[in-house]
Amino acid sequence: MRHGDRRSLTGRGATAPRPTIKDIAARCGVHPSTVSRALSPAMKHLVAADVAERIQAEANALGYRLNMAAKGLRTGRSGLIGVLAPDIADPGFPPVLSGLAEHLNAEGYATIVVDVGTGGSQQDLVDSLIARGVDGLVLATVRLHDDVVAHSVGASTPVVLVNRVDAAGELPSAASDDAAGMRLAVDHLVALGHRRIGHVAGPQEISTGARRRAGFEASIADSGLSLGDAPIEAATAYTRAAGREAGLRLLGRKARPTAIVAANDLLALGVYDALAASGLTCPADVSVVGHNDMPFVDLVSPPLTTVRIAQREMGATAARLLLARIRSPDAANEHVVLQPELIIRASTARPRS
Template sequence: MNTVGIKDVALRAGVSMATVSNVLNRPDKVAPGTRERVEEAIDVLGYVPNMVAQQLTGSRSSGMVGLVLFDVRNPFLSDIARGAEDLLHTAGQPVMLCNTDVLPEKEERYLKLLAQQNAAGALVTPADLSKGWLDGLRARGLRVVLLDNTDAHPEVCSVAVDDVAGADAAVTHLLARGHQRIAFVTGPMHMRQSRDRLAGSRRALERAGRPADALNVVETSAFTVDQGRRAGERLLTVSERASGVFCANDLLALGVMQTAFRAELRVPDDLAIVGYDDIHSAATAGVPLTSVHVGGYELGKAAAELLLDEDRPGHTHRRLVFPPRLIERRSS
């Protein structure tokens, strides 16, 4: 049986082999009419790209993009993934979803794999962002767009939400409702999301004339409902229980709410709760959850656009920061 090669596709479509390669690897660089002729030739001939050969020649495989996220079960991150995937699909670039569990060694394995596969790039929620980490990616030739609110690395594109402002709005809301004892429940403090949302919470307290250390901070090991339940149990055992709780994401908030219900507390009369991310289930919780809306779908789409833009002449690295907004519901 004769093997169909890229030369056969080029002859049938009446184009050069370089044009066929561009259709396979960088379809956005090819005029729509030409791309359609090449794709038709591929379908008629049954051509299957040789990925090993592509890697040996240094081309970017099939234009694959890695989505390297710290917890793919998190609905907010799922929204980011969907926004990115929808846009990349229209550009003809497949997506590889990678879950790191905030483990640097697991993240490292995925990024190494993407580099070995000559991926077009990666959208990453970094486990531990540093200059050395970025230098390592560049040494591998892997382009990235960070899903991280940092202004310390202008040499790379990034997309994020202003978490300091979002947390400020959440705690300001609780203060306006008359809450004097406020707790902040968050995931691992080494993550930027936790640090920024803590900073915003303290900023709101200071502006209200309250000492920043008046905030009762409860750190958990993950941004999950189970960890929220455990945090809720800790909050209910202290002698001076908080009357208002701001959680660094909605999953934690829903877990705290479940614990409150089990303790026969009324939400918000006995315990007001505010979350962050405004995931779909926030509005349908037992008591609809007040939350800071951040638009994960739009975030993922913008990150994918920045990655695709790196192939275009005159590209400059940009940092896009989306403004959050508080969505008030019955929980507070």
């Protein structure tokens, strides 16, 4: 190399050295450990607010970015959380994920979302995420009796459940009170004067399907109505198509129900399709109640009366449970049950006399 060529190392083509915590500390006149704490969401509270603000401003000015790989080597943690979703296309899941990610991001974690869908092995996906070094797992995919639960209990990685629960309660969970949701729906229809109320149940191997069905039956009995006047058809999946098929079976009964409670909103939209295919209208001929209050059900025709579950809060609660489990792996399982509320819209009315 000629002597003059050395200028290219510091010219326009040179790469500026990456700023470090020591650089920020020198500019702010503090110890590097103070900078480290100020830039960590989990440790920031240990630094005076004005000092943390000054450090963050200097870090932004320098273009400092936390080196997660280096941090992982120091702490033994990746800062990543794996999330197994039952169907990423289901409009009901994004609010749960939003609450989950917002709470985790505030604590310095990023999420990896895996869409389980209808294929693949949950156990393989769990193992794949663990192999990638995630610090914890959130499962929204388990069945009541699921081998992946025992598999997860035996893993060294903390795991919590969201929206669904396992029958034995072996993992911490955040879910809605399914029985209370059904009671809200049935009580509303009974108050309107309905005496023949049908139910499109969800898949019975899933806690939301089984518990909402049990809640429906209990609410019918407590209302003094006959279970014989409360026909139930179980859908094979939480999809609009499955709701249509189950709805058609209900509407085809000799004593047609004057109202139908669906185990979730997609099933309720399937009931709308079944009514249209049968030449019936909602709510003039049959009232319909959904469950979950997923986005945009207030925009369908007629706007859907439904049971609103606290989806964002559920996600945030699952994140809190997981972070607690990461900090204390041997802590007792906590099961948080969130209360739903009834949202009355135009899909329910008094039955025809």
